[in-house]
Amino acid sequence: MAPKSRAKHERQSNYMKYAKFWKTYIEKKFTKEFLFSLVWDPKRLPIVSVFLVLAEIILNIFVIHRVKYTEIDWVAYMQEVGGVVNGTLDYTHLKGDTGPLVYPAGFVYIFTVLYYLTSQGQNIRLAQYIFAGFYIVLLSLVLRIYSKTNKVPPYVIVLACCTSYRIHSIFVLRLFNDPVAMLLFYVAVNLFLDNKWSLGSLFYSLAVSVKMNILLFAPALLLAYLTSLGLKGALIQLTICAFTQLILGLPFLLSNPIAYLKGSFNLGRIFLYEWTVNWRFLPEEVFINQYFHLGLLVLHLALLACFYSSALHCLCSYSTLKQVSEKVKRQLKGKKEKVDMGAAAQLFILPLFTANLVGVACSRSLHYQFYVWYFHTLPYLMWSTPYSNIARLCLLGVIEFCWNTFPSTLVSSAALHVCHGTLLYGLWKNKPLSKGRQQ
Template sequence: MATTKVEGTTDAEEKPKEFVRPPFDPVGDIKKGITHMLFNPDATLILLPILLLGESMALKFITKQIPYTEIDYEAYMEQIDMIVKDKNLNYAEIRGGTGPLVYPAGHVWIYRFMYWVTNGMEDLAMGQQFFRYLYIGTLFFQLLTYYELQIQPWCVVLACLSKRLHSIFILRLFNDCFETFFMVSSIYFFVKACKSKRRTPWVTLASVAYTFAVSVKMNGLLFLPGVLVAIYLLTDGNLITSMTYVLGMAAWQIVVATPFLLHFPREYISGAFNFERQFFHHWSINWQFISEDVFLGQLFQRGLLITHIVLLVILILFKHVEIIPDGIKSLVQPRTSVHKLSSTELVNTVPFILIMSNFIGIICARSLHYQFLSWYHWTIPILIHWSKLPFFIGPIWYVCHEWCWNSYPPNDTASVLLFFCNTSLLSIILLVENFKFYLDTALEEKKMQ
């Protein structure tokens, strides 16, 4: 039976193409592999198990070779001892070697558990092992977040290079580590919500993780403006739904603190959420280049607060200028969804506002102590990626920044350099985002023509 020839084709075109083996080029293949591992965000999935395993081994080595340094953990145990053994629930009276109890009730419940894990101060090795797991768990959520945000792998690796951060976790056992774990997981859940068609479960998880973080240490409030905007945008501007999440987060703060609120409510609130607490200038890494009198003065502190608020307003309006008219619509029609952003728009807006609101808070903080690095170190790979700093510049910035946090004791030089590093990175990110905004606007106008 004769085959029918397709009209307009030749015999040569009908023949299947022969397989041509690519040339043997090991050098070129290695170059492509290195380029892929450095610049392709998908390579983060390859790095994830490698970095987790490497960090686990590094933490074991550090624990074995470097002795534990006592700073606050004994004070935590002394404070828990007063609560557990003396049945004292008055925040005004609960004290340890380094001072009064100044953390919310979530801290108390966590360190009651740690009190059992380490048997007070008897088994610190077990505590270090627990914090090693906490570090790995935190890093796991970090790496997942980097992948979801498509961060370049060379930036991702920076998350594992901080000498100070390793010390904060397994050589100091600070409560900042728990707050960081909950905060990182919260941001990851918010990012997943941006990409999901069913946002409610992810927003719920994000809200729960966030309120857990704040119940451990109130520096989580630096994320609060971003969290409120994120919830509002992810609920399509439905004010009633947004307020449900907010009230749920507030309810947890009451539930976790119930034993203290029932007996000494005023003492608890003024102790756990004391916004007027004064810090020691001597231990403040970020403001050593100003005098102690200025540092403790009301003018300086109010100036920082005003600067913080102004920068937050600029940030939010810059990324979502429609939030003011949308907010007015929501007040008029609180049960109605006033906008519906696409997943792409949400991913470009929500994580940026969340992470940048915290970074702005860090820059405007009245005081930064060594352990406070954990508040934002995990965001540095994201910030460097957003800044578009070249491959050979980003690591230099990181080394300078890390030197500031490892310079002991706090001094003028490290303080000035830290201020320059953080403010310059903030400025570069905003300039890059501004350029992208005008470029996207120009492209949209060109399409409409």
């Protein structure tokens, strides 16, 4: 046989071998049971996550190029940080088209970087791509958390993420600062789950420095500090959080401390009735009434008290399981066995997400961009209730409907409260101490 013919025959033979190998491999691995598990089995989420992230990259590019950008706060952000760029450090003089600067120093630094990257905010398309990057990173962090907990079926995560118009809009069509704060928060949560408490506290404080809604997680996080690290360890973490705020805010504190504290950490700020998502069914005079705000604060504290015992139980159990797992890991050092920490991760995540939900449900007002505050926690919370899968999906669907109704109506705002109440009741009914269950 001629050398050329022999080489061609060998290539064909190798091709047939590879084709046969891959055919056998696919038939062996991609069985009906395996494909079914990709939909229903929470342990398969890491595999599904790869395809979900790729799909989201394509979807975000499509949205950026096919859906019209809507200006709301981006220009005001650029005007506010533009004042800082020009040398103004007094918060009383930092303003934009939508009003005075009302965010802490971390916001200023991050959006100053965006100010320079986007040619003083003029390059909107580049800003959209940057926020699409924020979305992909945030989604990856969230998927890592869900993968650690092994609680929610993959199809729920895929369905929730890919069908939420509002969330994609908040990131790439509106360019709000809320996604940046939540991105830093999910970095912190991942670090906490990896037992990197100090670094996690640093990122948690950075998230607070972008927007104060991150403080809604604080009650559960403080309890986690105390149960996992003890009083001394908790004080160290609180010091890290406080010192981070001090360092970030120092230039503004030196310029006008009262203006900075009042402007960036104003807990009594009055929201505009025209933008409310959750209180449209109330008259405006009730919406802005201070006694109404005080009542919501009392309700907030009361609900936190209702969940205190279960949160304490979860976090104490989490601390115990972490200690046991570390001991087991040391014993298995050098061996192939893996320690399943799904149960421990659930015990940490549930109180954290529940505390935030309580805060969202009792908020004096919710604006459309605030949806990102708790959107990615909703599947986990739903699957922590005793409801059926159909009921859980229906609740998620109604919540999505409420946040996509613009402007909000009497029905949409009331329905949102019904969903929040139903979810909180399900969490309370299914709390770990109610029947001796562990999540």
